[in-house]
Amino acid sequence: MEEKFEQICEDCGKSIEGNINYISGYPYCDKCYERNVNYKGIHDSDYCPKPVFYGNGEYYVITVDIDGGGYLDINAEKLLDAFNKKHEEYMYIVHNDKLKEGFRLVFRPMTSDYFENNIGWDKLKSIIDNMGYKIININTAK
Numbered sequence: 001m002e003e004k005f006e007q008i009c010e011d012c013g014k015s016i017e018g019n020i021n022y023i024s025g026y027p028y029c030d031k032c033y034e035r036n037v038n039y040k041g042i043h044d045s046d047y048c049p050k051p052v053f054y055g056n057g058e059y060y061v062i063t064v065d066i067d068g069g070g071y072l073d074i075n076a077e078k079l080l081d082a083f084n085k086k087h088e089e090y091m092y093i094v095h096n097d098k099l100k101e102g103f104r105l106v107f108r109p110m111t112s113d114y115f116e117n118n119i120g121w122d123k124l125k126s127i128i129d130n131m132g133y134k135i136i137n138i139n140t141a142k
């Protein structure tokens with residue numbers, strides 16, 4: 001009897017039927033794979049990946065709008081590298097119409113302890129500042 005392993009798409013969280021595509025070892029369905037190979041660091045504003053939670057306790061989603069440093073894929077990649085140990089582990093970047101020379105950083109749901117221990121406001125602010133961006137807005141939602 002043939003064994004079938006169910007594979008869950010890393011982005012949409014649905015069971016993958018048909019082709020399984022891999023990006024850095026993670027499985028993706030055709031649709032999400034297509035979107036990801038065209039992506040260079042900045043997702044569309046309505047991008048909403050399946051939630052991943054970090055820590056134990058009350059979870060917060062922190063979004064940080066930064067502007068003034070350029071709407072540049074290369075800067076998006078630098079920020080992703082600075083805040084993630086692997087591909088979009090803790091943070092991803094989305095387009096925001098209100099920002100002309102910047103974008104929105106979205107941190108995955110995590111406890112405030114987890115955020116402080118793994119990212120931290122000081123590190124966050126200094127990296128953003130060093131890259132020539134200004135923080136326009138910080139939103140913390142439960």
Ligand SMILES: [Zn+2]
Nearest residue numbers: 009012029032
């Ligand atoms: Zn998918």
